[in-house]
Amino acid sequence: MRQATVYIDQTALQHNFNRVKALAPNAKVVSMVKANAYGHGVKDCLDALNATDSFGVACLSEALEIRQAGYQHPVTLIEGVFSEQEMPVVLQHRFECVVHHAEQLNWLLAHKTQYNAQGLKVWVKLNSGMNRLGFKPEVIVDVIKLLQSEGFHCVLTMHFANADEPDHPMNRQQIDTLLSIQSQCAPIELSCCNSAAIYNWPELHFDYVRPGIMLYGASPFADRSIEELGLKPVMRLTASVMAINHLNTGDRVGYGSLFTAPHAMDIAIVSIGYGDGYPRAFIEQNYVSINGQLKPLIGRVSMDMLAIDITDEQIELGAEVELWGEKRLVDDVAKANGTIGYELLCRLTQRPQRQKI
Numbered sequence: 427m428r429q430a431t432v433y434i435d436q437t438a439l440q441h442n443f444n445r446v447k448a449l450a451p452n453a454k455v456v457s458m459v460k461a462n463a464y465g466h467g468v469k470d471c472l473d474a475l476n477a478t479d480s481f482g483v484a485c486l487s488e489a490l491e492i493r494q495a496g497y498q499h500p501v502t503l504i505e506g507v508f509s510e511q512e513m514p515v516v517l518q519h520r521f522e523c524v525v526h527h528a529e530q531l532n533w534l535l536a537h538k539t540q541y542n543a544q545g546l547k548v549w550v551k552l553n554s555g556m557n558r559l560g561f562k563p564e565v566i567v568d569v570i571k572l573l574q575s576e577g578f579h580c581v582l583t584m585h586f587a588n589a590d591e592p593d594h595p596m597n598r599q600q601i602d603t604l605l606s607i608q609s610q611c612a613p614i615e616l617s618c619c620n621s622a623a624i625y626n627w628p629e630l631h632f633d634y635v636r637p638g639i640m641l642y643g644a645s646p647f648a649d650r651s652i653e654e655l656g657l658k659p660v661m662r663l664t665a666s667v668m669a670i671n672h673l674n675t676g677d678r679v680g681y682g683s684l685f686t687a688p689h690a691m692d693i694a695i696v697s698i699g700y701g702d703g704y705p706r707a708f709i710e711q712n713y714v715s716i717n718g719q720l721k722p723l724i725g726r727v728s729m730d731m732l733a734i735d736i737t738d739e740q741i742e743l744g745a746e747v748e749l750w751g752e753k754r755l756v757d758d759v760a761k762a763n764g765t766i767g768y769e770l771l772c773r774l775t776q777r778p779q780r781q782k783i
Contacts (some may be wrong), residue, residue: 432780433663458636583618589620
Protein backbone atom coordinates (compact mmCIF):
# COMPACT_ATOMS: atom_id res chain seq x y z
CA MET A 427 0.00 0.00 0.00
CA ARG A 428 1.22 3.50 -0.84
CA GLN A 429 2.36 5.12 2.40
CA ALA A 430 1.65 8.84 2.60
CA THR A 431 0.22 9.58 6.02
CA VAL A 432 -0.93 12.57 8.04
CA TYR A 433 -0.64 12.09 11.80
CA ILE A 434 -2.60 14.46 14.06
CA ASP A 435 -1.19 14.75 17.58
CA GLN A 436 -4.08 15.35 19.99
CA THR A 437 -1.78 16.04 22.93
CA ALA A 438 0.09 18.73 20.99
CA LEU A 439 -3.21 20.35 20.01
CA GLN A 440 -4.35 20.42 23.63
CA HIS A 441 -0.95 21.85 24.63
CA ASN A 442 -1.34 24.69 22.12
CA PHE A 443 -4.88 25.41 23.28
CA ASN A 444 -3.63 25.58 26.86
CA ARG A 445 -0.94 27.98 25.67
CA VAL A 446 -3.69 30.28 24.44
CA LYS A 447 -5.40 30.08 27.81
CA ALA A 448 -2.14 30.90 29.60
CA LEU A 449 -1.54 33.93 27.40
CA ALA A 450 -5.13 35.19 27.58
CA PRO A 451 -6.50 33.89 30.89
CA ASN A 452 -9.37 36.37 31.13
CA ALA A 453 -10.70 36.04 27.59
CA LYS A 454 -13.00 33.45 26.11
CA VAL A 455 -11.48 31.41 23.28
CA VAL A 456 -12.98 31.07 19.82
CA SER A 457 -10.93 28.24 18.33
CA MET A 458 -10.70 28.65 14.58
CA VAL A 459 -11.46 25.37 12.82
CA LYS A 460 -12.30 26.80 9.39
CA ALA A 461 -10.82 25.27 6.24
CA ASN A 462 -11.08 21.78 7.72
CA ALA A 463 -9.17 22.90 10.83
CA TYR A 464 -6.41 24.43 8.74
CA GLY A 465 -6.07 21.18 6.81
CA HIS A 466 -5.81 19.01 9.92
CA GLY A 467 -9.29 17.49 9.59
CA VAL A 468 -11.95 19.14 11.69
CA LYS A 469 -13.34 15.86 13.01
CA ASP A 470 -9.85 14.88 14.14
CA CYS A 471 -9.43 18.12 16.11
CA LEU A 472 -12.73 18.82 17.87
CA ASP A 473 -12.13 16.43 20.76
CA ALA A 474 -8.78 17.99 21.59
CA LEU A 475 -10.42 21.45 21.53
CA ASN A 476 -13.41 20.43 23.64
CA ALA A 477 -12.53 22.97 26.35
CA THR A 478 -12.94 25.89 23.95
CA ASP A 479 -15.71 28.42 24.48
CA SER A 480 -16.64 28.47 20.81
CA PHE A 481 -15.61 27.23 17.39
CA GLY A 482 -14.94 29.66 14.55
CA VAL A 483 -15.82 28.73 10.96
CA ALA A 484 -15.93 30.52 7.63
CA CYS A 485 -19.31 29.36 6.36
CA LEU A 486 -22.56 27.61 7.18
CA SER A 487 -21.52 24.19 5.85
CA GLU A 488 -18.56 24.17 8.26
CA ALA A 489 -20.86 25.07 11.17
CA LEU A 490 -23.27 22.28 10.28
CA GLU A 491 -20.40 19.79 10.11
CA ILE A 492 -19.61 20.53 13.75
CA ARG A 493 -23.22 19.95 14.77
CA GLN A 494 -23.39 16.74 12.73
CA ALA A 495 -20.29 15.53 14.58
CA GLY A 496 -22.25 15.90 17.82
CA TYR A 497 -20.67 19.04 19.29
CA GLN A 498 -23.02 21.59 20.86
CA HIS A 499 -20.51 24.38 21.47
CA PRO A 500 -21.35 27.87 20.26
CA VAL A 501 -20.24 28.27 16.65
CA THR A 502 -19.33 31.62 15.13
CA LEU A 503 -19.61 32.18 11.37
CA ILE A 504 -16.83 34.71 10.96
CA GLU A 505 -17.89 35.72 7.44
CA GLY A 506 -21.59 35.59 8.16
CA VAL A 507 -24.09 34.21 5.68
CA PHE A 508 -23.65 34.39 1.92
CA SER A 509 -27.34 34.53 0.97
CA GLU A 510 -30.68 35.28 2.58
CA GLN A 511 -31.58 31.57 2.31
CA GLU A 512 -28.84 30.73 4.80
CA MET A 513 -30.09 33.10 7.51
CA PRO A 514 -33.06 30.94 8.67
CA VAL A 515 -30.71 27.95 9.06
CA VAL A 516 -28.33 30.04 11.15
CA LEU A 517 -31.17 31.22 13.38
CA GLN A 518 -32.67 27.75 13.73
CA HIS A 519 -29.35 26.39 14.98
CA ARG A 520 -28.64 29.47 17.10
CA PHE A 521 -25.28 29.93 15.43
CA GLU A 522 -23.48 33.18 16.23
CA CYS A 523 -23.10 35.18 13.08
CA VAL A 524 -20.88 38.01 11.90
CA VAL A 525 -22.70 40.85 10.15
CA HIS A 526 -20.46 42.92 7.90
CA HIS A 527 -22.69 44.54 5.27
CA ALA A 528 -26.15 46.04 4.99
CA GLU A 529 -27.78 43.10 3.20
CA GLN A 530 -26.79 40.70 5.98
CA LEU A 531 -28.25 43.13 8.50
CA ASN A 532 -31.52 43.29 6.57
CA TRP A 533 -31.72 39.51 6.27
CA LEU A 534 -31.20 39.13 10.00
CA LEU A 535 -33.89 41.64 10.87
CA ALA A 536 -36.31 40.17 8.33
CA HIS A 537 -36.16 36.69 9.87
CA LYS A 538 -35.59 37.43 13.55
CA THR A 539 -39.22 37.30 14.67
CA GLN A 540 -40.10 34.08 12.86
CA TYR A 541 -37.12 32.28 14.41
CA ASN A 542 -37.26 33.91 17.86
CA ALA A 543 -33.77 35.34 17.58
CA GLN A 544 -34.14 37.50 20.69
CA GLY A 545 -30.87 37.54 22.63
CA LEU A 546 -28.82 35.93 19.87
CA LYS A 547 -25.16 36.95 19.85
CA VAL A 548 -24.28 38.91 16.71
CA TRP A 549 -20.70 39.85 15.88
CA VAL A 550 -20.62 43.24 14.16
CA LYS A 551 -17.57 43.59 11.96
CA LEU A 552 -15.71 46.91 11.87
CA ASN A 553 -13.71 47.84 8.80
CA SER A 554 -10.93 49.53 10.72
CA GLY A 555 -8.64 49.85 7.72
CA MET A 556 -8.01 46.40 6.24
CA ASN A 557 -10.78 46.99 3.69
CA ARG A 558 -11.92 43.42 3.24
CA LEU A 559 -15.11 43.10 5.28
CA GLY A 560 -16.94 45.28 7.73
CA PHE A 561 -18.95 48.44 8.27
CA LYS A 562 -17.06 51.72 8.01
CA PRO A 563 -16.61 53.67 11.28
CA GLU A 564 -19.13 56.32 10.25
CA VAL A 565 -22.00 53.81 10.06
CA ILE A 566 -21.19 50.98 12.46
CA VAL A 567 -22.38 52.76 15.62
CA ASP A 568 -25.87 53.09 14.15
CA VAL A 569 -25.80 49.42 13.12
CA ILE A 570 -24.88 48.31 16.63
CA LYS A 571 -27.51 50.51 18.27
CA LEU A 572 -30.16 49.20 15.88
CA LEU A 573 -29.27 45.59 16.65
CA GLN A 574 -29.24 46.25 20.37
CA SER A 575 -32.66 47.91 20.15
CA GLU A 576 -33.92 44.77 18.39
CA GLY A 577 -32.77 42.62 21.30
CA PHE A 578 -29.50 41.21 19.96
CA HIS A 579 -26.33 40.74 22.02
CA CYS A 580 -23.63 42.54 20.04
CA VAL A 581 -19.90 41.89 19.93
CA LEU A 582 -17.75 44.51 18.22
CA THR A 583 -15.03 42.78 16.20
CA MET A 584 -12.27 43.61 13.76
CA HIS A 585 -9.25 41.96 12.15
CA PHE A 586 -5.66 43.20 12.06
CA ALA A 587 -3.96 43.58 8.69
CA ASN A 588 -0.45 43.45 10.18
CA ALA A 589 -0.64 41.71 13.55
CA ASP A 590 2.57 39.82 12.74
CA GLU A 591 4.43 43.15 12.41
CA PRO A 592 3.91 44.91 15.76
CA ASP A 593 5.63 48.12 14.65
CA HIS A 594 3.57 48.58 11.51
CA PRO A 595 1.85 52.01 11.68
CA MET A 596 -1.44 50.52 10.48
CA ASN A 597 -1.81 48.68 13.79
CA ARG A 598 -2.11 51.87 15.81
CA GLN A 599 -4.65 53.26 13.38
CA GLN A 600 -6.79 50.13 13.62
CA ILE A 601 -6.58 50.01 17.42
CA ASP A 602 -7.54 53.67 17.77
CA THR A 603 -10.50 53.20 15.45
CA LEU A 604 -11.71 50.19 17.42
CA LEU A 605 -11.41 51.96 20.76
CA SER A 606 -13.23 54.99 19.40
CA ILE A 607 -16.17 52.84 18.31
CA GLN A 608 -16.10 51.00 21.65
CA SER A 609 -16.42 54.26 23.55
CA GLN A 610 -19.44 55.25 21.48
CA CYS A 611 -21.17 51.92 22.05
CA ALA A 612 -20.17 51.14 25.65
CA PRO A 613 -20.85 48.80 27.26
CA ILE A 614 -20.11 46.28 24.50
CA GLU A 615 -17.98 43.14 24.20
CA LEU A 616 -14.90 43.25 21.97
CA SER A 617 -12.74 40.86 19.96
CA CYS A 618 -9.74 41.68 17.77
CA CYS A 619 -6.90 39.27 18.53
CA ASN A 620 -5.84 36.51 16.17
CA SER A 621 -2.79 34.32 16.91
CA ALA A 622 -0.16 37.00 16.32
CA ALA A 623 -2.12 39.65 18.22
CA ILE A 624 -2.56 37.32 21.19
CA TYR A 625 1.22 37.40 21.60
CA ASN A 626 1.78 41.06 20.73
CA TRP A 627 -0.98 42.89 22.61
CA PRO A 628 -2.11 41.33 25.91
CA GLU A 629 -3.97 44.56 26.66
CA LEU A 630 -6.21 43.91 23.63
CA HIS A 631 -7.42 40.43 24.53
CA PHE A 632 -10.72 41.92 25.68
CA ASP A 633 -13.64 39.46 25.84
CA TYR A 634 -12.75 36.96 23.09
CA VAL A 635 -9.53 35.87 21.39
CA ARG A 636 -9.56 34.00 18.09
CA PRO A 637 -6.52 31.71 17.80
CA GLY A 638 -5.99 29.93 14.51
CA ILE A 639 -2.55 28.92 13.25
CA MET A 640 -1.01 28.79 16.74
CA LEU A 641 -3.42 26.04 17.72
CA TYR A 642 -1.92 23.84 15.04
CA GLY A 643 1.69 24.42 15.99
CA ALA A 644 2.82 26.75 13.23
CA SER A 645 4.08 30.28 13.74
CA PRO A 646 2.14 33.41 12.82
CA PHE A 647 5.46 35.25 12.60
CA ALA A 648 8.14 35.12 9.92
CA ASP A 649 10.92 35.64 12.48
CA ARG A 650 9.75 33.69 15.54
CA SER A 651 9.81 29.90 15.73
CA ILE A 652 7.26 27.74 17.46
CA GLU A 653 9.89 26.86 20.07
CA GLU A 654 10.13 30.54 20.98
CA LEU A 655 6.34 30.76 21.13
CA GLY A 656 5.92 27.68 23.32
CA LEU A 657 3.98 25.70 20.71
CA LYS A 658 4.15 22.13 19.46
CA PRO A 659 3.55 20.87 15.90
CA VAL A 660 0.22 19.08 15.60
CA MET A 661 0.59 17.61 12.12
CA ARG A 662 3.27 15.18 11.00
CA LEU A 663 3.29 14.40 7.27
CA THR A 664 5.19 11.27 6.25
CA ALA A 665 5.74 9.01 3.26
CA SER A 666 8.04 6.09 2.52
CA VAL A 667 10.99 5.23 0.32
CA MET A 668 9.63 3.36 -2.71
CA ALA A 669 12.84 3.01 -4.73
CA ILE A 670 16.59 3.54 -4.40
CA ASN A 671 18.73 4.47 -7.39
CA HIS A 672 22.46 4.87 -7.96
CA LEU A 673 23.52 7.80 -10.14
CA ASN A 674 26.70 8.21 -12.07
CA THR A 675 28.31 11.59 -12.65
CA GLY A 676 26.22 13.48 -15.20
CA ASP A 677 22.99 11.52 -14.67
CA ARG A 678 19.87 13.67 -14.50
CA VAL A 679 16.79 13.41 -12.31
CA GLY A 680 13.10 14.17 -12.82
CA TYR A 681 10.96 16.22 -15.15
CA GLY A 682 12.86 18.91 -17.01
CA SER A 683 16.15 17.19 -16.09
CA LEU A 684 16.81 20.06 -13.71
CA PHE A 685 19.24 18.17 -11.49
CA THR A 686 22.51 16.77 -12.79
CA ALA A 687 24.57 14.53 -10.52
CA PRO A 688 27.93 16.25 -9.84
CA HIS A 689 29.42 12.92 -8.78
CA ALA A 690 28.35 9.35 -8.11
CA MET A 691 25.49 9.39 -5.61
CA ASP A 692 22.52 7.47 -4.27
CA ILE A 693 19.00 8.80 -4.28
CA ALA A 694 15.72 7.65 -2.75
CA ILE A 695 12.36 8.06 -4.45
CA VAL A 696 9.66 8.95 -1.92
CA SER A 697 5.95 8.18 -2.29
CA ILE A 698 4.52 11.70 -2.11
CA GLY A 699 4.13 14.65 -4.46
CA TYR A 700 2.03 17.63 -5.36
CA GLY A 701 -0.98 15.35 -5.85
CA ASP A 702 -0.87 14.95 -2.06
CA GLY A 703 -0.37 18.66 -1.47
CA TYR A 704 3.41 18.79 -1.15
CA PRO A 705 4.69 21.92 -2.94
CA ARG A 706 6.16 21.44 -6.41
CA ALA A 707 8.56 24.35 -6.76
CA PHE A 708 11.04 25.69 -4.25
CA ILE A 709 13.17 28.81 -4.21
CA GLU A 710 15.69 27.69 -1.59
CA GLN A 711 17.27 24.35 -0.74
CA ASN A 712 14.55 22.17 0.72
CA TYR A 713 14.90 19.18 3.04
CA VAL A 714 13.07 16.20 4.45
CA SER A 715 13.93 14.12 7.51
CA ILE A 716 14.90 10.46 7.30
CA ASN A 717 16.40 8.48 10.18
CA GLY A 718 16.43 11.75 12.12
CA GLN A 719 18.72 13.41 9.55
CA LEU A 720 17.83 16.21 7.15
CA LYS A 721 18.34 15.25 3.51
CA PRO A 722 17.97 17.57 0.50
CA LEU A 723 15.39 17.21 -2.23
CA ILE A 724 16.81 17.01 -5.74
CA GLY A 725 15.07 17.60 -9.04
CA ARG A 726 11.48 18.58 -9.56
CA VAL A 727 8.68 17.28 -7.34
CA SER A 728 6.25 15.13 -9.37
CA MET A 729 2.55 14.51 -8.82
CA ASP A 730 3.18 11.25 -6.94
CA MET A 731 6.82 11.23 -5.88
CA LEU A 732 9.97 13.18 -5.15
CA ALA A 733 13.68 12.42 -4.94
CA ILE A 734 16.15 12.96 -2.10
CA ASP A 735 19.91 12.60 -1.82
CA ILE A 736 20.84 9.69 0.48
CA THR A 737 24.52 9.37 -0.50
CA ASP A 738 26.57 7.74 2.27
CA GLU A 739 23.43 6.76 4.20
CA GLN A 740 22.15 3.25 4.83
CA ILE A 741 18.51 3.60 3.81
CA GLU A 742 16.17 0.69 3.12
CA LEU A 743 13.05 0.38 1.00
CA GLY A 744 10.01 1.35 3.05
CA ALA A 745 11.93 3.70 5.34
CA GLU A 746 9.79 6.49 6.74
CA VAL A 747 10.41 10.03 5.47
CA GLU A 748 9.07 13.04 7.36
CA LEU A 749 8.08 15.85 5.00
CA TRP A 750 7.19 18.10 7.90
CA GLY A 751 6.41 17.63 11.56
CA GLU A 752 8.91 17.30 14.38
CA LYS A 753 12.35 17.30 12.72
CA ARG A 754 11.40 19.45 9.73
CA LEU A 755 8.92 22.17 10.74
CA VAL A 756 6.19 23.12 8.31
CA ASP A 757 7.27 26.76 8.67
CA ASP A 758 10.74 25.83 7.37
CA VAL A 759 9.28 23.98 4.38
CA ALA A 760 7.05 26.97 3.69
CA LYS A 761 10.00 29.38 3.77
CA ALA A 762 11.93 27.21 1.32
CA ASN A 763 8.93 27.37 -1.00
CA GLY A 764 8.30 31.09 -0.70
CA THR A 765 5.01 30.74 1.14
CA ILE A 766 3.60 30.39 4.66
CA GLY A 767 2.77 27.41 6.84
CA TYR A 768 -0.93 28.23 6.64
CA GLU A 769 -0.98 27.51 2.90
CA LEU A 770 0.90 24.23 3.07
CA LEU A 771 -1.36 22.90 5.82
CA CYS A 772 -4.59 24.01 4.16
CA ARG A 773 -3.78 22.72 0.69
CA LEU A 774 -3.14 19.10 1.67
CA THR A 775 -5.39 16.80 -0.32
CA GLN A 776 -7.43 13.90 1.07
CA ARG A 777 -5.11 11.45 -0.65
CA PRO A 778 -2.78 10.71 2.30
CA GLN A 779 -4.12 8.42 5.00
CA ARG A 780 -5.00 10.19 8.26
CA GLN A 781 -4.44 8.99 11.80
CA LYS A 782 -5.04 10.56 15.21
CA ILE A 783 -2.33 9.85 17.77
